[in-house]
Amino acid sequence: MQIASEGKTPKTKRGIKTKAKLLEAAEIEFGSRGFHECMIADITRRAGVAMGTFYIYYESKEEIFRELVSHMGRLTRSYIAQKISGIESRLEAEKQGLKAYIEFARENKNLYRIVMESQFVALDAFKEYYHVFANAYETNLNSSVEKGQIRAGNNEIRAWSLIGLSTYLGLRFGIWDEQMPAQEVTDAAFDFIENGLKP
Secondary structure, three states: OOOOOOOOOOOOHHHHHHHHHHHHHHHHHHHHHOOOOOOHHHHHHHHOOOHHHHHHHOOOHHHHHHHHHHHHHHHHHHHHHHHHOOOOOHHHHHHHHHHHHHHHHHHOHHHHHHHHHHHHHOHHHHHHHHHHHHHHHHHHHHHHHHOOOOOOOOHHHHHHHHHHHHHHHHHHHHHHOOOOOHHHHHHHHHHHHHHOOOO
């Protein structure tokens, strides 16, 4: 799998600030208009920098798009980790993590749309985004089995199932319509996670 390129690393504080402005502008442009409708000129105009400045940090529109996919992954994992920090119970961590994910989606709609679009623009970056999540998830589930917090089972499939559930709940109740309180969505989904469909 090709690793998503993340542009050139700035060497100065000014460079770091300029690259951050480009990323922020690209997030808004890609998130609101989509990859194919957005041009590099749109990004640089919104960032308030010259067109040539873009090429100091990125070789192409696709490269900055890929960086945003990776950026979304890091932000999401960091946000959820903070929300579940100190929770010992795996089931409670799942519940609070799901609520945090829905809240994060609501606060980061543009990045969410970029990740969803990446499956059609940069499939390897899209796959990498979810594989990183799934690998960490599986490790945590394995640890919880060893601690006796959850029963043994195929934790790779469990990880992907939980990711799928979170992804589409985030899409439905975070991006398309956020009228239902995140806690209400979480409670209903977690009842399903914890109890399944058995009568």
